Amino acid sequence: MAQVLVVEDDPTIRIALVRGLTERGHAVASAPTGLAGLEHAVGHRPDVVVLDLGLPDVDGTAVLRMLRGVSRVPVVVATARDDEAEIVAVLDAGADDYVVKPFSAAQLDARIRAVLRRAGGGDDPHDTEVVVGALRIDPRSRQASVDGRPLELTPREFDLLHYLAARPGRVVSKRELLTEVWQLPYGGADKTVDVHLSWLRRKLGETAQQARYLHSVRGVGVRIAAPEISAPDGN
The missing domain is CATH 3.40.50.2300 (Response regulator)
Known part of the structure; x- marks a missing residue:
């Protein structure tokens, strides 16, 4: 109740x-x-x-x-x-x-x-921490951090980030996100997903043009991946 x-x-x-x-x-x-x-x-x-x-x-x-x-x-x-x-x-x-x-x-x-x-929050004892690069997400405590810095996320932002992070490298469509994260099986406005992705990018310290973790795939959806590490200059 x-x-x-x-x-x-x-x-x-x-x-x-x-x-x-x-x-x-x-x-x-x-x-x-x-x-x-x-x-x-x-x-x-x-x-x-x-x-x-x-x-x-x-x-x-x-x-x-x-x-x-x-x-x-x-x-x-x-x-x-x-x-x-x-x-x-x-x-x-x-x-x-x-x-x-x-x-x-x-x-x-x-x-x-x-x-x-x-x-x-999730209370499934089988829920485990998800790590993507320096991004860490704990579904049991509903806490997330990046580069050791705690992220202040709304419940929806946390669910969206956790859903993507649990599928690293996979392109997830906006329709799937609306169905699984927003619980809208008959669809909804793609703009809703775009707005929340924009909020997440800001909190992760990135932009759509300079993505670190959240990478948009035009006409398909979005995928999460660890930032690429540039090789140091040397002989």
């Missing part, structure tokens, strides 16, 4: 979501405005927040940015806005997932469980 906060201004939708998630075993609280939701999230520290964007007082994206300033609670954005630029902006602001209305309580429940699994 998870402690869920639903931030939704439409009373009909809010009541339906509270009822549907409660029937699926969650403890659900709700708020009709962005500021009320932010206050509840900070004061009660729910396990996950379901956040609408079209709120009457403060736009949901602004609420998300304010929440990210004080908390790393997983956030599933649930909204009628389906524009790709809007989706990228929300992911860039720190959302963990995005679902477009109309959707069923069962689908939202599945999204909630998925983000909680990612945030909670």
Whole structure:
């Protein structure tokens, strides 16, 4: 059971979501405005927040940015806005997932469980540390480092990096990443993958033009590989 906060201004939708998630075993609280939701999230520290964007007082994206300033609670954005630029902006602001209305309580429940699994970390005793060059990823502790420097990764960034690092040298398609990392079996926006890869590159100290670990393969996907070591000059 998870402690869920639903931030939704439409009373009909809010009541339906509270009822549907409660029937699926969650403890659900709700708020009709962005500021009320932010206050509840900070004061009660729910396990996950379901956040609408079209709120009457403060736009949901602004609420998300304010929440990210004080908390790393997983956030599933649930909204009628389906524009790709809007989706990228929300992911860039720190959302963990995005679902477009109309959707069923069962689908939202599945999204909630998925983000909680990612945030909670792996507890499989057979999970072992993955090493690619000077990049080290421990799925048990959900910690990663490069060149001995700890990486501050969001749950999604960690899952993406771990998925790629567990397949060194293999080109992984964006569709596969959307299916396996984002749990979107019917596809999604490739831009979502591009945005997260950009964040990872920045944290790894590289760019798409000067790649060290993450190498894009045009029209196919991305692969991870250890940096090549240049041979020293000599006779």
